[in-house]
Amino acid sequence: LSLSGLFNIGKSALFASQTALSVIGHNIANVNTPSFSRQEAVLSSATSTTIRNGLLGGGVIVSDIKRDYDSFIQSQLLGQYQNYGRSSSLNETFSQIEQIFNEAGDMGLAIPLMDYFNAWHDVSTNPEGQAQRTVLLQKASALVLNAKQMEQGILDNLRNTNGEISDIVERVNSIASKIAELNVKIVQTQGSSLSSVNANDLRDQRDSLLNDLANLVEFTSYENKDGSVTVSVGMRNLVSEDNTNTLSTRTNENGDKDLYLDGVSITSQIQRGQLGGLISVRDHVESNSLKGLRKLVASITKEINILHTAGYGLDGTTGNDFFNPLQISLRDFSPGADITASITNLSQVTLNEYSVTFDSLNNYHVINNDTGVEVTSGAYVSGNPITFDGIQITITGAITSADSFSISPLTDAIKNFGVAVSDYQKIAAAGSDITLPGDNTIALSIAQLSDNTIADLGNSTFMSFYSGLVSDVGSMNKAASDSLKFDNNLLSEMNNMRESISGVSLDEEATNLIRFQRLFEAGARLITVTDELLQTILKL
Amino acid sequence: MSISSFTILNQLTQSLQRTMDEYAKLNSQLASGKRIEKPSDDVIGMTKAIDYTVSISENEQFKRNIDEVNFNLEYTSTAMNSVSDSLLKLKELLSNAGNAQSQENMSFYAQQAGEWRDYLLSLSNSMVGNRYIFSGFNTDQKSFVYNPVTSHFDYQGDSGEINVSLDKGAEIPMNIQGSKAYSFSLIGLAPTELSDGTPVNYTQSTDPATGTTTITVEIGNAGDPDHDIFTLSNTMDLAHIMSCAYEYKNIDGSDLNADAAVNEEMALHRLSALSKPLDDAYTQALNVQAEIGTRQVGINDQTTRLDKNNLNLENALSKTEDADMDNTITELLKVQTALQVLRESASLILSESLLDFLK
Numbered sequence: 072l073s074l075s076g077l078f079n080i081g082k083s084a085l086f087a088s089q090t091a092l093s094v095i096g097h098n099i100a101n102v103n104t105p106s107f108s109r110q111e112a113v114l115s116s117a118t119s120t121t122i123r124n125g126l127l128g129g130g131v132i133v134s135d136i137k138r139d140y141d142s143f144i145q146s147q148l149l150g151q152y153q154n155y156g157r158s159s160s161l162n163e164t165f166s167q168i169e170q171i172f173n174e175a176g177d178m179g180l181a182i183p184l185m186d187y188f189n190a191w192h193d194v195s196t197n198p199e200g201q202a203q204r205t206v207l208l209q210k211a212s213a214l215v216l217n218a219k220q221m222e223q224g225i226l227d228n229l230r231n232t233n234g235e236i237s238d239i240v241e242r243v244n245s246i247a248s249k250i251a252e253l254n255v256k257i258v259q260t261q262g263s264s265l266s267s268v269n270a271n272d273l274r275d276q277r278d279s280l281l282n283d284l285a286n287l288v289e290f291t292s293y294e295n296k297d298g299s300v301t302v303s304v305g306m307r308n309l310v311s312e313d314n315t316n317t318l319s320t321r322t323n324e325n326g327d328k329d330l331y332l333d334g335v336s337i338t339s340q341i342q343r344g345q346l347g348g349l350i351s352v353r354d355h356v357e358s359n360s361l362k363g364l365r366k367l368v369a370s371i372t373k374e375i376n377i378l379h380t381a382g383y384g385l386d387g388t389t390g391n392d393f394f395n396p397l398q399i400s401l402r403d404f405s406p407g408a409d410i411t412a413s414i415t416n417l418s419q420v421t422l423n424e425y426s427v428t429f430d431s432l433n434n435y436h437v438i439n440n441d442t443g444v445e446v447t448s449g450a451y452v453s454g455n456p457i458t459f460d461g462i463q464i465t466i467t468g469a470i471t472s473a474d475s476f477s478i479s480p481l482t483d484a485i486k487n488f489g490v491a492v493s494d495y496q497k498i499a500a501a502g503s504d505i506t507l508p509g510d511n512t513i514a515l516s517i518a519q520l521s522d523n524t525i526a527d528l529g530n531s532t533f534m535s536f537y538s539g540l541v542s543d544v545g546s547m548n549k550a551a552s553d554s555l556k557f558d559n560n561l562l563s564e565m566n567n568m569r570e571s572i573s574g575v576s577l578d579e580e581a582t583n584l585i586r587f588q589r590l591f592e593a594g595a596r597l598i599t600v601t602d603e604l605l606q607t608i609l610k611l
Numbered sequence: 612m613s614i615s616s617f618t619i620l621n622q623l624t625q626s627l628q629r630t631m632d633e634y635a636k637l638n639s640q641l642a643s644g645k646r647i648e649k650p651s652d653d654v655i656g657m658t659k660a661i662d663y664t665v666s667i668s669e670n671e672q673f674k675r676n677i678d679e680v681n682f683n684l685e686y687t688s689t690a691m692n693s694v695s696d697s698l699l700k701l702k703e704l705l706s707n708a709g710n711a712q713s714q715e716n717m718s719f720y721a722q723q724a725g726e727w728r729d730y731l732l733s734l735s736n737s738m739v740g741n742r743y744i745f746s747g748f749n750t751d752q753k754s755f756v757y758n759p760v761t762s763h764f765d766y767q768g769d770s771g772e773i774n775v776s777l778d779k780g781a782e783i784p785m786n787i788q789g790s791k792a793y794s795f796s797l798i799g800l801a802p803t804e805l806s807d808g809t810p811v812n813y814t815q816s817t818d819p820a821t822g823t824t825t826i827t828v829e830i831g832n833a834g835d836p837d838h839d840i841f842t843l844s845n846t847m848d849l850a851h852i853m854s855c856a857y858e859y860k861n862i863d864g865s866d867l868n869a870d871a872a873v874n875e876e877m878a879l880h881r882l883s884a885l886s887k888p889l890d891d892a893y894t895q896a897l898n899v900q901a902e903i904g905t906r907q908v909g910i911n912d913q914t915t916r917l918d919k920n921n922l923n924l925e926n927a928l929s930k931t932e933d934a935d936m937d938n939t940i941t942e943l944l945k946v947q948t949a950l951q952v953l954r955e956s957a958s959l960i961l962s963e964s965l966l967d968f969l970k
Contacts, residue, residue: 570617574616
């Protein structure tokens, strides 16, 4: 036992309090740093030495600097960030689409559609009137313009959505490479030894990046023994140790971006995160809002043209289309064969989409995509016309069983939508072939079409079909904004839970500041006393 | 649960955000006066609002249609009043002519009948705007024109009824065809002999294309010197025959018979035989007037119904999509108070720190 032992104890108190104060300072400095976990100097008593009468303590040491951290909460937080990301992009995109269908803001198609049929009523009460006919042509143009604007709005939105998917993919890749870098640093810092050094701040940074990533894309992650983390997206590794795979996009035949990782398409596996949200909103808008709007326009074109071509104009002409005739758009998935199509009987056209496939026995099969029913089939002979549901297709060339064609009367329905009649005299209000200016039979039938149920639209009227489209978009947006609210609340609740464990309280740090100030003061006092004791001895 | 500095800040920010959100929403409802500003505000309400708006506009259109029908029927009704008046005058003329008359009287009657004939012709060619209202669908053609070859008046219109929608699934014709207003058929049993015992035979046939009925009158027996056949298919024909008969002439201006006595007898027989068709023409004119009246009553009822219906729809629309101002303003004040309290408490909590007390 010597006085120098006392010196050492005093010194250990000074070192320990300095370290603790540094940790407190670090905490205070990072009070606003996101994902920062409060750190704490863990003090323990130093190894004691054996003296004659027992064990004598050797002061204090800082055994560890640990962070207050709950990995269970962190993993829940990651999941919730993914939900939140999905909800936020659903809400954002649907509220934009909703504006296109916003009937409350005098947008949309209800009023132009109504005005158009009202104009036919006016023609029916004044079949020979030039003014009424001219107004009808104007209202028809307004209807066409509005439909085109709505389609353009939806297409712009879809293009932006696809653009955003590419942007997010870039960000995912940049975050992934940062995570890989941190993986390397963490492994280096912690070393391969079994030392208890914890790369606290690097881990916090990595958690923060994982949170950002979770907001963007759905993934699973786990920590390896060496401290590195493996991130997989759609069952493929995005980050593993210091390696990253690049997430990439490819444009598919619909003009949409598909996601590829490690050479495999993972689009269908991404449900959550902003990417998941964008993909699902894109698919919904394409198959419901856009297709519905096109179907409505195709149906208007079809029904009006059927009646109008049967009627007679003031100039005695007949067979005139009111709107540009419906056209069949084709998509060719065959390298060796070509396809042409035309409408042979407009009233039989169902406004469904079809696909043509071939089997190994060289037979063709035409399938109605909307009902799943095979409408016709037979042995394939190049150049032989195939007729079904008012449509005639002709395929020429060599086919294989891998080939297919898709046939749709809807795709270009709005693109081709336009008023075919330019001369008011050619508006066919009359139903009889002698020139009868007062004959309003056809005008009346067309005007009354607005109240008729249309078989192609599931036996609803034009207007109720359209209002179905509006309420679909409305309820999707309602659901999206409700779940955004819910996910936001849940997220902030989880963040609060995380904060209650890992967060910094300035008051708490201030208390500790005083605590370790006192420790420092006492340690210094101990050294002074020891010094005085030494002086006493030296004076002997 | 321990509270970190961030937790308090976070909670304050979120509460402020929520309240501001509510505040902004109420504010924009006040500004637009509408409770539903986009479909997702109230999906069912939005669908209803579209329904109501469409129905209101449709009803407005039906009312416009009714106005058009009413205008046309009003005009037709006025013309038909004149038609029945003219026919009544012709009846008076014919009953007077039954007595033996002097030569001057007869030519005066001839002139009178001729004037009524011309008046009826001008009525049949009434126009509203640029359409001939009695021509069926053939509205750019005069309803009746004189045919100098046959010396008859020919109907140029058709049997077209210009139907107009008054309501979903309800139509009403807005025109009366000339074939209905000016052509007529015999009603009931026709007499078989004239007052002096001469046999008379009425036959009629209707042209399905135009709806006009042609009546053939045969007086006397075949082979008799005073045997006479003539046809008429409308009131103008009738008045024309009358006018000519007063002058002892056929409709083409020739004599009926070379023998003066036979000629006079035949002319008087004709006048006598016209009495039945004239009665039936008059009845037909009255029937048409009654039909117009029925249509007018019908569309007046329909107008009242549409007005009431629209009032209900507009009320329903307003209830669905308009904001309740009192309610919205009260809500706004509540939110405002909440916002104020939140700000004050925030400034109190945020300014507190233990660090302020450290020396």
